[in-house]
Amino acid sequence: MAFIRGCSLSSLAAFTFAALPPAALAVTHANANVNGTSSNSPGLPMVINTWGGPFVAATDAAYLSLLNEQTSALDAVELGCSTCEANQCDGSVGYGGSPDENCETTLDAMIMDGTTMKSGSVAALRRIKNAIGVARAVLEHTTHTMLAGDLATDFGVSNGFVAEDLTTPESAASCAAWKAGGCQPNYRINAIPDPASSCGPYTPAELDPSLEGYAAQLLGRGAPEGHDTISMIALHTSGTMAAGTSTNGASRKVPGRVGDGPITGSGSYVDSDVGGCGATGDGDIMMRFLPCYQAVESLRLGMTPQAAAEDAVRRMVRKYPAVQSGIVVVNSKGEHGGAGSGWTFTYAYRGGTMNETIVVSVPPLDTGSEL
Numbered sequence: 318m319a320f321i322r323g324c325s326l327s328s329l330a331a332f333t334f335a336a337l338p339p340a341a342l343a344v345t346h347a348n349a350n351v352n353g354t355s356s357n358s359p360g361l362p363m364v365i366n367t368w369g370g371p372f373v374a375a376t377d378a379a380y381l382s383l384l385n386e387q388t389s390a391l392d393a394v395e396l397g398c399s400t401c402e403a404n405q406c407d408g409s410v411g412y413g414g415s416p417d418e419n420c421e422t423t424l425d426a427m428i429m430d431g432t433t434m435k436s437g438s439v440a441a442l443r444r445i446k447n448a449i450g451v452a453r454a455v456l457e458h459t460t461h462t463m464l465a466g467d468l469a470t471d472f473g474v475s476n477g478f479v480a481e482d483l484t485t486p487e488s489a490a491s492c493a494a495w496k497a498g499g500c501q502p503n504y505r506i507n508a509i510p511d512p513a514s515s516c517g518p519y520t521p522a523e524l525d526p527s528l529e530g531y532a533a534q535l536l537g538r539g540a541p542e543g544h545d546t547i548s549m550i551a552l553h554t555s556g557t558m559a560a561g562t563s564t565n566g567a568s569r570k571v572p573g574r575v576g577d578g579p580i581t582g583s584g585s586y587v588d589s590d591v592g593g594c595g596a597t598g599d600g601d602i603m604m605r606f607l608p609c610y611q612a613v614e615s616l617r618l619g620m621t622p623q624a625a626a627e628d629a630v631r632r633m634v635r636k637y638p639a640v641q642s643g644i645v646v647v648n649s650k651g652e653h654g655g656a657g658s659g660w661t662f663t664y665a666y667r668g669g670t671m672n673e674t675i676v677v678s679v680p681p682l683d684t685g686s687e688l
Contacts (some may be wrong), residue, residue, distance in 0.1 A: 331337030337384035340486065343369065343676045358651030360669025361556075364393060365647050366549035367597040369676030371407050375400040376674045379551055380667040389557035391430055391453070393551040397561040401547045409545035412446045415565040417572045418503070420492035422483040422565050424448035425578040426671045427463075429454055431558035431589035433435040438579035440465040444480040445473045449563045452579070454478075463579060495569060503569050507534055547576050547593025548585045548609075550647050552668070558649065560587035560595060567600070576600030582610030592616045592649050594629075597662070598642035606633050612646045622646040623654030630656040630682055638684055652656075 352433035362383035380396030382388045402411035407546050426448035427438030437456025442448050450474040505512030508519035546564035562584035566576045577583035579601030586609035587593035594609035608629040626646040645660030647653040655664045658681050667674040
């Protein structure tokens with residue numbers, strides 16, 4: 318989107334807030350009619366994404382852009398995710414959030430065209446704030462799907478993006494406090510010295526796969542810290558769809574870690590003939606299940622958006638009962654539903670002639686029910 322790439326993130330944020338309505342309307346899962354059989358589509362155009370709160374600015378920016386029919390679904394997704402990157406939504410998207418063990422913020426993003434099924438993504442992107450913009454450049458200016466690390470940065474610079482430090486005083490102070498506290502929590506396991514009480518440097522501990530307790534040794538020591546993500550789906554009045562995801566990943570991650578955000582079918586997925594999906598949560602687990610691909614294929618087989626979301630979550634909970642996950646699913650008509658586990662998940666949507674965004678609160682699935 319040319320006008321986005323010509324703006325700084327700060328000016329983009331100013332533009333977005335100037336266009337926003339006063340507030341979003343919060344509703345409960347049941348009141349949003351996501352479990353009913355009647356249609357809950359607000360009409361087209363429509364934008365729907367993970368999370369409410371500060372993420373609503375992204376919903377509104379993308380939706381308002383679609384009121385101009387010259388704006389494509391891809392444009393709207395790029396604008397929405399760029400808004401969250403500029404606003405540092407909840408500290409989990411954009412620069413200055415979720416520093417890794419080396420106190421550096423790196424970014425993951427992907428964007429997908431629901432007509433061609435082509436996607437572009439960047440993983441562990443360094444020193445460029447507008448990750449979703451670089452992901453779109455991958456989609457439009459290469460035949461690849463993903464670029465990673467420093468070479469993704471080089472590609473971004475060659476396409477007009479500015480390389481700059483993503484660290485902020487707040488993220489530097491947060492990382493310093495983490496190190497002063499013995500680097501707890503962290504994502505290391507089976508290492509010497511014990512990562513539960515040490516900052517390292519680490520060397521690997523020897524493991525024996527033939528031992529009975531081997532599988533238990535591969536599990537983490539507790540819940541991961543910080544893994545919110547914006548995953549957005551846009552539906553144009555013409556029926557074309559696009560999806561995208563942007564995140565700065567897990568706080569205190571091992572440098573080089575890539576989550577589910579830039580993985581097509583995990584962070585998000587879309588097929589204009591069927592529908593789309595966005596995901597958030599523990600990406601290291603979720604990417605093992607490609608929940609958004611699963612949900613869209615469930616739509617194709619006739620499931621409602623609500624049933625498809627619940628099915629995708631239950632597949633993960635069967636293997637990882639404590640997983641924190643959130644899935645939002647929308648079909649090509651704009652009918653939508655969501656499901657989550659391990660926390661209360663929210664999603665936001667705005668469509669048709671709605672004057673404000675609605676935020677839907679989704680309680681965790683009852684893990685006592687049949688999985």
